[in-house]
Amino acid sequence: MTERQRRILHLLVDRYIETRAPVASGTLAERLSLSPATVRYELIELEQQGFISKPHASSGRIPTRAGFRHYALSKLPPQPLPQTTLDKLAQVLEGAGARREALLVQVASKLSGYPAMLRLKPRQAPRLLQVHLSNLTPGQVLAVAVLEGGKVREARLELSFTPTEAQLAEAERRLFRSAQPLKASTPAMLELYESVARAFAQGSPEEYREGMALLLSEPEAQNPAFLRQAITVFEAPSDTTFTPPGGMNIRVGEEEGISLVQAGIGLSDRVGELSLLGPLRMHYEKALSVAYALGQVYMGK
Template sequence: MMDERRAAILRAVVEEYIETAQPVGSGRVARLPMVAVSPATVRHEMVVLEEQGYLHQPHTSAGRVPTDKGYRLFVDSLVAPGPLDAAQRHQVSAFFAGAHGALEEMLADTSRLLSGLTDYAALVTGAPPDDATIRSVQLVGLTGRAALAVMVLSNGAVVKARLELADTVGDGRLAAATAHLSRGLLGASPQAISPVPPTGDPVVDGACSQAVAALAAAGSEVEPGQVYVGGTSRMVSAFDAVESVRKVLGILEQQYVVVGLLRDVVDRGLSVAIGVEHGVEPLSECSVVVAPYQVDGETVGAIGVLGPTRMHYPQALAAVAMVSQRLGRKIGDN
């Protein structure tokens, strides 16, 4: 267990480095109210912190910078998620109050919202179709014998198929067909839709058979889980080295890697992965703050932000937590 004085010095170094991106000297730390000890004492404690692996001195005459281990202690023990300010909370509320349209559009817009709140690249994934199940099915009459079969998945995706029914079906039988389809299909995979048993009403059974065939065809064409990335241009200003920017942008173009990264962090029960912790070598200078979002108690995707290890962790944690909660609630209400 680190003593309070040493912990306060480490916190001061981390927070100062996050703000300035410059090595932090003992004189600067000694002047901070949270420390209130002599520069000589700070120098001694910083040497100890370096020996313990929490700080690193890039040059002999330079101050210290945090290591991944230092950031980890900072996140786990020294700082709590900071609340979003009133303007940011209003921005999130207004966004979700006005969010309508297709799920894909909402997820893309959410990535841009989160990037704007944090000034980092934002990542939003939907559940892959293999993980999604059918949440609702409905047959809607159009004109004459035309009808629309609508299937809503647990990840919020909507699958539609237009039908030309063999018989004229009134509203009552369409409602009966909807109820029968719901009993037979809810909870099933959209890739494994099977025929529903007959009802004994040939008109209802015909409508159900056509709807099942059309939805099975449409469901098989649902695209694999996609990642929506907002704010990639913000990564250019987050790193000093052009090579670091190139590596990060290269990874963000590989959707499979990004989806796997977010899922792995969530599966390990983490909300923050720092530096090499996430296991993606080209992102070793980055941290990821992640949260799953849930619909009706079921995890259907994840959102996160990607930035340098000198990330504003309290703000990023608060933004990701709030947006993930509101996104899941919005999808569940649709």
């Protein structure tokens, strides 16, 4: 892509984000002080490269997913927020105490204008102190565990067999405060031990969400399919791999019609990710600045 094509594409995306209407070549030519013929030629080139499309014969052009992605990536690294804003955010979060994480997503959502999600998990899984196992249905076992630190979690284990009461009792006894991998007496017991280990391997994840109602003001919300997809991503993110601490990630259209701006978080005992969710027409520059700044403030940077 040439520098002139880049300027045309980015102006086209800017205009489309603001108006959600196809952008005419005349508008681009006037704003960039180029001849209409030159802009039309470059638009044809950009269309052939897959960055824009023309929805109707007589209309202007709109960005494709590739066009949005090229534009979004050009906003990295994020522009910093004013130092006075950063200082105020640090002061607010420092005084939040146990509400620190909930307040973080509230501030992220308010500053960006988009729904915010925060996911955290321990760097190391806490040790399993005790577990109680009981059959639910054939091949399904309920495991209730007491973890180091006194946290109680439960999980449903899917097995290829239905354990007997004697097998469940043996597993409970041998898993009690066990610090080392267990040697199983039978393949069935090995499957049971491994299922328990997998269920509690990541410790206790934490999730915080705020601002889903903000998407209702977006024109895309008139499409029920968009809302269903957005709610699905908001309530149950499908990817469990976090952005590296201090890093940024932009996921443009990986879920149909949805974009995510993500900031990796790393603390002494936890890692996580702050995400902002929006349509493809997301204000990427603003979202990146907010997510990055809040991630840094949360980590004490």
